[in-house]
Amino acid sequence: MLNVKLIETLSLIMIITSLMAVETHNLKRAAAAYCVQALLICGLIFAFAAANPALYLWAVVALATKAIATPWLLIYYVGKTGLKEAKAIIGFGPSVLIASLLLITSYSLTHHYVHFLAPTAEAAQGVFRTNLAVSMTVFSLGLYAILSRRDAIKTVIGLCLLENAVHLSLVSLAPHLRETALVGIATEVVITVALLLYVIAGIKEQVGTTDTFELSELHW
């Protein structure tokens, strides 16, 4: 049977780590927070696997791509481009406030109006409902990071959060998805992140900064 308490605890901690990954200005710490978040996702998928054994493989794939490969890439490139994040558009205090508000609204909205999002009756109930609400919360946090951060590496971390959220939502949305499709989706995200970081390292080399506001050669 599904361990409801465990799933809810893991979900809560996961949201907090996502918030940390978005808000901390030290990029290595942000990468570490992201790594913890990815590990929690693996734990969550593992917990769901009690009801659907196919998910064990998902957990392994998520571990390899999200909790090992992606953080390693992030830390490797942060070592090349520098620890400190370029100044964000919004200051630390207001940003934490905005992110927390975003978190609470998106969680309560998706939890309340889950029927708009759940394709099946099963996905709208119990832990699957919690799972969907958590995914959408992390999704909106990732999107917020991409939109509000000037640092290119930080936007990549935002992208990783967003992709993790989509991946996690698949547990509720499409638990019977074939493994090949899943491996394809997970691998592509890692390759995209690797390419983005490679390009950002090139930008650092050519322009001397990872601040996207300095990238103004191409206007409109």
Place this chain on the structure above:
Amino acid sequence: MPLHNEVVSVLPLALCLIPAALAVVIYPLTRAARALGPALNLLGSAAATALAAALTAHAMRGEVVVAMGREFRVDGLSALLVLVISFISLAASVYAISYMRLEPLLGRVAQEEGEERSERRLAVFYALWQAFLATMLWACLTNNIIALYVAVEASTIASGLLVAFYWDRRALEAAYKYLMLLTVGIAFALLGCVLLYASAAPHLADKTGLTAMLISDLPAAAAAIPRSMALLIMACFIVGFGTKAGLAPFHPWLPDAHAEAPGPVSALLSGVMIKMAIYALVRTLGVFFPIATYHPVSVFFIALAAFTMLLGGVMCLAQDDLKRMLAYSSVSQMGYIAAGLGMVGLGFGRELGYLAGYGAIFHLLNHALCKSLLFLAVGAVIYVTAGRRISELHGLARKMPATAVCFFVAALAISGVPPFNGFWSKLTIYFAAAEARLWWAFGIALATSLLTLIAFVRAGFRVFWGEGDYPEEAAEEGDQRALSEAGRDPLEGEAPVTMLIPMIVLAALCVLIGIFPNLVYPIIDPAARALAAIF
């Protein structure tokens, strides 16, 4: 179990696997012998064109080719797309033989980082080209909705480093925007694909969920999907695949990426990649086309398309950089194609649907021909003059007569001037808009055509026939930024023959289709029938 008009064949698999296999072997082989890179690239594109032609022959007989238990399914629409993609890739790979030589194009790069590294870079370039080709073909051949997402995202991955090829400030900025915006956009498409799959699965006969992955089976379950869910799915598709197709307001990556990539890559990006994205969009949105209650979504989509064409047309006028001008014109022309496809939704299963589908597909074909020709012609200008600003170029017609003629053929064709091919496809879309009584769309489309004509004639006249230089503007621009493809002295005379041949072939096709528009009827008719479900 194949249906009555379905033919099982290995063609679709071979079409995907040949470029994919080449992508793997091309790097080591090019490192062994430099000449193998362009040769194998040409071979891969030529083989793909031959196989795509064979698939098109099936489609012209009214057959649907399937493979791997209908995982791959090629109807008239898919066949036309793969034919266009492989043919443009063939033309661009002939062009790339001279354009992508180590010198003079790579002269600057080679000086900076040594010949060894430049050669390695060129080997990667050809490997990525074939990978890019393979992923685009895969996206148009697959019948699996999750594989469609995977293929579309894979095409972004394969082309990311092609955009960044010159590895300077501008190219890197363009590549960063390209990868970031397209990946975020496509995450929405994944959400849409998964929601559609999951919500359709319970309503299909096969409860295992295996058939729900097959796009061709989904329309049977579409009516059973709750309205709010269907709207959410459609919104995800429009944002997701619409970003990749360059629809406004999700287009900001497009002018950067298409302008900063090397010439032949721009021809692929603008000529066919965005077509593949609009194909993915219409394949997935098309699941809901048979349901009349979703007509307002189609009207909304047409409005978005009209906004796209107008915005692209206006921005096109404001550009001084030739390649950026072409890129914005692509945004605008995607608006025409999208408007036509939206009208298919309005007239699905009726004559209006067929008419609009015919216009949209015809314009897709014409735009692929014209826009790749334009990028190749501008590439030739850059190759010879090492400059790309309209304000800095003048009087090139004497030096490069063939390029000038090709540019003007394509420019007039894309603006919809008779007797070129673009005139007929735009006319068909106007007719469809009139038939659907969408007079606002009709007006915007007509006005945008005029804007396009003005922008292209003004730029072309200045670059090819203008006299003297324009010191004021040039001084105003001031900054001597290193343009990606510049940084060296101009060459003498016309572009090399291997660059001119593909341009002349494309220009000849523009004229030929313009004079005999029925030449392409046999390949567009099955595509329009597949789109509008008229058999």
